[in-house]
Amino acid sequence: MLDETRKDWQPELVVRREGYRCKRRGSYMSVASYSRPVGYRIGRVFGDTFGVLARNFWLCLGLAMIFSGIPNFLYQLWVGSRTQAAMESGTPSPLVFDGVSAFGAIVFFVVYMVLASILQAGLVRATIEDLNGQQPTFADALNRGIALILPIIGLSILMSLGVAIGFMLLIIPGIYLLARWSAAVPALVHERRGVLASMKRSAELTKGSRWRIFGLWIIMIIALVALQLVLGLLALAVTSFLGTVLATAVVAILSAVTSVVVSIAIAVSYVELRYVKEGTDVKELAEIFA
Secondary structure, eight states: OOOTTSTTOBOOOOOOSSOEEEEETTEEEEEOOOOOOSSOOHHHHHHHHHHHHHHTHHHHHHHHIIIIIHHHHHHHHHHHHHHHHHHHHTOOOHHHHOHHHHHHHHHHHHHHHHHHHHHHHHHHHHHHHHHTTOOOOHHHHHHHHHHTHHHHHHHHHHHHHHHHHHHHTTSHHHHHHHHHTTTHHHHHHHHOOOHHHHHHHHHHHHTTTHHHHHHHHHHHHHHHHHHHHHHHHHHHHHHHHHOHHHHHHHHHHHHHHHHHHHHHHHHHHHHHHHHHHHOOOHHHHHHTTO
């Protein structure tokens, strides 16, 4: 139930099997609301992921372009130009033998880690705000992302190393760790825990739901691969007519969209896990951000 003492809320509960609506400043907004479920619901997480994206399309697009699409586009253009120059001169590929290219790749990786951390933290913030019926803002999401750059980078490195080692050990351990730690970033952003504490918190939340979480990611991967296939074919089609620059832009946009969908899905999944484990309502989740 929403807090009726807050001036910007005038709650109007509508009896429905799956949730309620609330009236915010004279207009109705859909709010993801849950009675405590028996188990993790893949369909609800999948639907709410694209619901959040649809309700905040321009916010998500802006964040995606600034922190993923444009940097990736510029880097791919740089790599493409150097590769083309090497091919025309008959020299070996600069991606392998050129020290400048190696240095550029390292710089891009560092920049990518910083920007990806800001993007993911900002989208977690925006997703929780949306699920609470609030209107997420660019400035608010950006501030949250910037404040958590270093912890998220540290968490991402630890998780990536662990999952990579797990996949080297006959794949199954990697899948297990991927599901086990799937809620670690939202726990760090939302509950303001430390890196190791967030990983432990994720393990607690995902216990008993890991196969369903794995099922969700299989569905997401299929959907994203289908999207990549369509846009990839489009990029190939336009290359001969409009050149490699536009094709590179299509690839960069695809990468940005993928980052946004995955980040929102992780945040929505975290909300679902908290309902399954603790019965925490949307307002209680949002109060942490107050």
